[in-house]
Amino acid sequence: MNMKKKLFMQKAIDLSLESVKQGGGPFGAVIVRDGEIIAAQANHVTQHNDPTAHAEVCTIRAACKKLDTFDLSGCELYTSCEPCPMCLGAIYWAHLDKVYYANTREDARDTGFDDFFIYDEISKDIDKRMIPFEPMMREEAQAAFTEWDKLENKIGY
């Protein structure tokens, strides 16, 4: 295997180990562009009181800040564990080119994390989920989409 790839993943793994020592979740991630590390972050859910602060989300946010963009096309992500559905969504919204992962969602489940459960929930019909989802006021909410459609200089993402 390409030695540079190994070094990038080892950095993600090192961050995951360091995070455990500091009381955080056992996850780390690295974003690379043109063979150079742009951002590298561990999980910060409990330290920052932020349930969205998974390693991948933190790293995407840091890379976007550094590159001054919301579009990470041309970048690749190395993560110490297969991304959960939240992070997978973030990866798509960030338009990353490729993802390398080490531990699997099954490993995460066996260590007490809910990734697998959430993957199951996401593919269910909206009325079959553990968290109830109730539709209301769709007609009133259409206004924002109508206004958005009318915009000539809108910035898509």
Add this chain to the structure above:
Amino acid sequence: MNMKKKLFMQKAIDLSLESVKQGGGPFGAVIVRDGEIIAAQANHVTQHNDPTAHAEVCTIRAACKKLDTFDLSGCELYTSCEPCPMCLGAIYWAHLDKVYYANTREDARDTGFDDFFIYDEISKDIDKRMIPFEPMMREEAQAAFTEWDKLENKIGY
């Protein structure tokens, strides 16, 4: 319909409309606990250069900051549009009790947003996705999970 629920959703819709005027995405969300608004945010992807700054994620982060916790059990979310997979994952990690939504993922797709596409991608086998996912170094990455398992005072989430 309960008048208070309508007011909470109207606030989310108002935020989505205001966001369009300010050049942001047409989305807003509100988090409520015991009949009181804890946090209310619009989409900030383009203004903050943060692809994870969807209305629901921003509102979850703001509510957690306000309540000084990563666990929003006891809270409900009102969102002007059905959450995308990233936001759905965030909702599960935040342990919200219930979600009310107005526009649907189909409405979002028809207005040019990728929610539907990402729902499709998430349920695919990992080797069938548009963004390539490559496994590597699983053995090396297990160390962080092993260390986590050993911790006696770990903080789960």
